[in-house]
Amino acid sequence: MKNSRKKRAPHQRLQFSIIGLANAAVDIGSLNLLLFLFPTDDRSTLLLFNTVAYIxxxxxxxxWNSIFTFREAAKGSAKERIKFILQGLLSLGINNGVFLLFNGLLQFFGIPVWIRHNLAKGVAMFCSFAASYLMMKYLVFKGSARKNPEK
Structure with a gap:
């Protein structure tokens, strides 16, 4: 059973990464759409827009991760959903903190607004992506894989 998990790990990381790219498109696309429709440099509004995009x-x-990446461990239980929401909130905090921090740093260097927002968002997405993967793998979808009677 343990060897099976070791063999699955690279495949699991690849699936998580592909889904992560789709999530990144949703995240950065939503943020850019909101910034296009309602241009702003106000920290509170940026925080709101970033939060909506991240959610x-x-x-x-x-x-997608419960269907594909962690399907053997995903139970769909209320406890699992609560743990997912908690890791999502923690990841959101990481994402918002890094986004605002890097946006401020890049602003200090006089980087144009659109580039600054997108660079800061990219760094924030990477940091929250890494934290999210670790929390989902070891906290949310942990435990023994579902027993499949057909195998």
Whole structure:
């Protein structure tokens, strides 16, 4: 059973990464759409826009990762959903903190607004992506894989 998990790990990381790219498209696409429709450099509004974009991406993440990446361990239970929401909130905090921090740093260097927002978002997505993977693998979808009677 343990060897089976070791063999699955690279495949699992690849699936998580592909889904992560789709999540990134949802996340950065939503943020850019909001910034296009309502241009702003106000920290509170940026925080709101980033939060909305991240929540859309995290919903997308749960659906696809529970179906594909962690399907053997995903139970769909209320406890699992609560743990997913908690890891999502922690990841959101990481994402928002890094986004605002890097946006401020890049602003200090006089980088144009659109480039600054997208660079800061990219760094924030990477940091929250890494944290999210670790939390989903070891906290949300942990435990023994489902027993499949057909195998």
């Amino acid at each position: 859309l991406a995290i919903i997308n993440s749960y659906v």
